[in-house]
Amino acid sequence: MRKSRIFLYVILFVILLGIFYFWMVKPANKQTTTTTSISNSQVIDEAFQLIKKEAVFAKKENILVEGAIRGMAEALEDPHSTYLTKEEALAQESSLAEERVGIGVEITQSGGKFVVVSPLKDSPAYRAGLKPQDEIVRVNGEKLDGKSMAELVKMLSGEKGTSLKMTVYRSSEERHVELHMKREVIAMHTVSSEVYEAEDFSIGIVTISIFGEKTGEEWAKQTKALVDRGIDGLLIDVRGNPGGYLYSVSSIVSTLLENGKTFAYMQDANGVLEMLNTESKEKPYLNKIPAVLLQNGGSASASEVLAGALKDNNRAMIVGETSYGKGTVQESHPLSNGGKLKISTHKWLTPKQEWIHHKGIQADLKVEPEELYTMDIKYPHGEFRVGDFGEEIKYVQNVLRALGYNIGRKDGYFDEDTMDGVEKYRQERSLEPSSEIDDVLFQSISKTLMEYKTRKENDKQLQMGISYLVHEMKK
Template identity: 85%
Template structure:
């Protein structure tokens, strides 16, 4: 009997301790809401910020900041946290098509300037013109807006209407345009035939390696072969990279089946050989090839260059490439965002890691000064004695055009006045010694037209000359 009482007392004590733990030991709802991780120090920081910070933020904003900070702590510029909106925008940039109005925009001097509307796009049909300044979208002014905010304003569902107000400085007036968002096909591969010394050279430009780049490449190059090209020039200058499977599709048409085009190395140092696997007939395998690259050719573009160079399949012409030798994987998070982290190194067929070094061109060719200049869409009026970055830009352009410019530091001196006056006369602009919108627009047009002429592209001309030399053998 005594033994059964002891068991009863023990049982009651266990129940009592359980109740006490539930009411005393269990964290309160308020405490539990402050637990955001399994790391004590992170939770401490979170609670302190919520309790003490003058500029407090919503919980999700603070958590996203912590995730972004962890990615930044890797000291890898290619590992990053993407919010839900940023992740969607990143995916759209590599997609085959997207809904929008079809326009390229640049942010210059705090103003959103139209570079060019895509042909036959809603923007093009509505009458949007290069160098128009976008000032309002659906009645909302753009003062203080970021490019990301403007892109969001221009985006929307297919068939929805959009009203845009632009300032057209060439006509000194505001213009209101109406358009409807449509599905815009995003082509990443373009081609043309260039005739040189009785030879036909196919020029294929790949802007990035997106979802359908491999399919576009097959379509474009097969059409070139059907036209009877004698040589092939591939242009990946300014190509930032993209999907590895897309570049492998391109490489597969240029190398024999089973050829190693790269290696993947994981965090433990384990190497995986990547070989070509193509079901296509070898319709490009015997055509002489040149690859054009520059400092803006990165990632997947460098995989292509490394594969062709190490397999002695193409002559690389231009400049040393960017030097991105890592591969990223993007992992979805429960808040809708994504964490993009570098998980592998990629190596060339000769097992060289080109990270931060790039791939050197076989023939190094530098473009002239005017060809490398960025087109800037500036506004304002400046005269002798003024100083500014806008004046410096004008001085550099005029000097590259061959005008007598002594100072290129942004100070508007007499030499600049004489050069501006002479340029105006030669371009049939109104006789003024001031820098104004008309001069800015004329300079932008001059640079664009200069770059559009193939004879001014030294790297392209060297590539063509090399192919002609090879085809004459």
């Protein structure tokens, strides 16, 4: 009897334990397997959870979400629609801003080295004594080996008034120099101008580097000063200008065309056209002056809007090469994580309703620049002799060939012809006799190339534009 009771108690205990399990343990397990929804799409949520649970190379949730956004932007197959992280969005805004905080220096990356092109005049870098061709090797004691240009820019950026220590290698003096400076607000000018005299005519040359926040105001200031000086013709240079804000183009066009003239059309995703007309409170003060616009393959977007407006309204002669061919307009939408989604929302058309996407705007007068004029100035270092191979040697070969020296190779292999060219160049430039390529030769070649590019007589496109203006002004 007692045994049967014990057995009964055991059975009751097992039953109670089972009830406890199903009521207490199961809900807890169910709760732990509940998935977090990150979208209204079931398949996206499924993929998100699988990656989090199964992937060997696990990533943080914010990285996965950003990757999904990038993927959606890439699926549009539009190179101008993209996702920007918080840092990338700030960098893009800064590139078009009127002012930036920094030290004011232009830097290029050559052979893994960061070389100063030039410090901006009166900038912290300029006052600290930074010179062209200085190689930046440390920033605040941190070596730059393996760093990217973006990483260097971040290291040079900071709050206004903060100090920065920079170590550079000055090859002309064969020594390292330590410089100290403080970050300041640097005014970013996007418009520059000068007067060029040609056959008793004064021609105003206005260069627009990008269409930023204050480009319209800068344009007005510069061009009104040119008009006050009595210019007879106007040459607008947008070569290499990647674009920018459309409202800046509008303000510039309004000084060149009569009020009410159509300078472009906007077309939305439904095909609805919106006419964009010039609108100015003051009378256009440049509309009677003969004008030329210089462009090349690097002139894109807003630069092409300007070119199309002037060409279709028969306001200016377009000189140079076919432009880039970007016929879309992007809008940036802020996201809750601080990033931005930039997507193409409109097509823009010329006043004759032509869509120039992937076609570009043809130049009225086609002019190809000289090979030497288009070469990038580099600042390599090292010593090389016959039998060596490298990009540094290739740079020397290409420059010497363009200068007229009899060099057969241009692939970076140091052969006998290259040696002969080097020896002849050294002799003609009064350099120390040698058959080697060294830092002295590199500096001389880069200086020669820079001097060539700064002489306006070597700019065939500019000279053609000036010749056309002189012809028009003589009528």
